Amino acid sequence: MLPRNLSLERLDISRNNLVGADMLPLRNALIAVHSNLKHLDVSRNPLGSLGVTALANALEDNQRLLSLRMCGVTATDDGETVAGVVAIAAALELNKTLTALDLASNNLTDFTGKMEGAARLAAALQRNVGLRDLDLS
DSSP states (O other): OGGGOSSOOEEEOTTSOOOGGGHHHHHHHHHSTTOOOOEEEOTTSOOHHHHHHHHHHHHHHOSSOOEEEOTTSOTTTTTTOOHHHHHHHHHHHHOSSOOEEEOTTOOOSOTTOOOHHHHHHHHHHHHOSSOOEEEOO
């Protein structure tokens, strides 16, 4: 339904106990030609690395989304993997329309303290030309 909706510009599905697999249909909707969604909030859902990676994949192709809030979505599966953070970094290198990204209350390192996710994010920010507001608190 969402891929065909031409009027929806803001979607807040925060705090709905959505998990990673729930983001796969949303990813498809975000890359649909007919999607006009500009603001998406998926905060406070236990999306984990799978969900964050799905949204990152959508960001690589989506050229309409302006803001994405992913506050407290357990992006690293509680330190098990930084694949989701690395995927967001890769998407930021390609996406030119996202102006605001909220990753607050997410651990950007794995459980051993390796900084690969944070380092990849920092490198991506040097190449990204559109992002103006980033929250990593």
